[in-house]
Amino acid sequence: MNRRELLLAASALPLVGLAGSASRAFAQGAPEVVIGVLYAMSGPSAQVGIDARHAFETAAEIINGSFDFDMPTAKAAGLQGLGGAKVRLVYADHQSDPQKGRAEAERLITQDKVTALIGCYQSAVSSTVSAVAERYGVPFLCADSSSPSLQRKKLKFFFRPAAQDEMFSAAMFDFFDAQKKKGKKIESVGLFYEDTIFGVDSSNVQRKLAAERGYKIAADIKYKSNSPSLSAEVQQLKSADPDVLMPSTYTTDAILLVKTMAELGYKPRNLVAQASGFSEQVTFDAVGDKLIGAISRASFSLDLAAKRPFIGKVNEMYKARSSRDLNDNSSRELMGLIILADAIDRAKATDGAKIRDALVATDIPGTRTIMPWARVHFNEEGQNPDASPVLLQYTGSKFVTIFPEDVAIAAAIWPMNG
């Protein structure tokens, strides 16, 4: 066998493997629904992907097993609409890169023949992935990307059950208005955001809302993500000294920002974050002592478990895998997969168009989710308009819900650094 023959033989091996696995699947005859999961499993945001994987595995356990939770797909084992079919997840690593995300989405659809896609955390990646899904007519459930621009493309196969940054930011400004009514001083805000679609979109919304509601923008700083140093940026924030600092950053920069602020003697009077890095446990493990009183928007609060005990049980299942509590991101990922599986169940088919119709027809009361949402249904842009966000405040040991008032369990500490 010469070198060329060896290469040919080697390249044929995967084909043999594929044929083998295909025949195995047929032999067993067990129906299966394959869902493609797209997250960064390596690179600076890898931890988010790994936590997401635990969240999806927990969701798959709930869907495939039988649990006494008042949630869609929980009670019966497997998807009843498809004869008890089990959900199988195929993971792809997009490394936070929109181009890799596009290529991986295409691979999942054409090679792994996935029924639907779910992802992608980074809005920039969800943007390219949603375009691929649209082209192939495969539903894309956007679990945890929050850029409003994603839904503006009026895609037919894009569905987002969680809130986006317009809704989140509106909640923040509603909260400011409420604080002002109580006689607290809030005149200016400082925007600090990273330079990809997440940060830029978030700042656009916040800039617009600040103008509409009469808050002065004391600082408007777009910075380079994963910078080795943020000293100059923090100095500008310190000089501007806004009443509320509003960062939109991923985890690495959140840690560096807080450390640099402390080093340069800058204590923001208040900090209200667009979650992301500020909802990650690692950030609080690293610099939590400097974040007492920090507020972050969220889609999730463990406080809800007091009202709906099954949330606590779901959290325990997740914690057994990941050794951390569900947070803003992992809760949306877990719930996202259940909403998607529920639609596939109702569609009684793995055909993209039928699942899309079922997603359009989705109507789940908020009480049947683990989220503080009022209801799950999708408007013509594929956005759930009733995914009510909450604001959480870090007390030094845990997060407590402080807004909106109907779900709040404590009054906000304001200002954070008096």
Place this chain on the structure above:
Amino acid sequence: MTAQALIQVLASGLLMGLIYALIAVGLSLIFGLMDVVNFAHGEFLMIAMYATFGLVLWTTLDPIVVAPLVVGLMFCVGAFVYVAVVRYAMRTKANAGMVQIFSTFGLAILIQGGAQYFFTPDYRSIKTSWLGGHTLELGGIFLPWPQIYGGLISIAAFAALSLISRTDFGKALEATREDQGAVALVGIDRNKVFAIGWGLGAALVGLAGTVLAIFYYIHPQVGATFGTIAYVTVALGGFGSVFGALVAGVIVGLVEAITALILPPTMKAVGIFALYLAVVFFRPSGLFGKL
């Protein structure tokens, strides 16, 4: 922006610049010795940061106390990489440059993957240390102690390097760099000198790692953040020039800080590379490189 704020930004830039110089000098040293660019340089930094973190956790000593241990360890890592990888990459007769680039690049990917597998991609940081979180305030200018310490360590390392160049070993390094074949005639073992050179380069970036670990987050990809800065610093200062690395590191730190002030901060890397391209135009081999 007040004068005070401007001084603050320049002071922060200067301190970071000295640390950049310390990160870059090992890279420059190895290149000067044997014309090999080590693309795993940022990963050496990452290993040193994890080693510092691990030792601090294990011994509960301060990062400053464990620093000599980490530096020693990194010396071994550097020498081992030469003996196990680079030595073989240098044997090729054709496309030697490419083979060296890809072997160290491959090594970088391997180290990153290994770190992610063994240490998980969680962000670590050393919570309490003598210097961590402490700041020196001088008339409204805040100088973080970890960065002051880093700057001083950097200056000390450069002073030590200039002393080494006067010793017999320094002369052997210089001779090997001039003519690899001729040194064999006078009884200098080329491989030994190269292995020590790699060890020294890794030890220097290791020293930078022990400083960074005090105030920066530790993560498998952290090397990439500083790696790019290290390459442009070496290129700006002149490949192989130790003094050039010092000057260029400070320039990079200052330019970065000033760019972030004048232009939107997202453009700050642009300032550094624009400066580098301007230098290429006038002095292609860098500020202090041999023309």
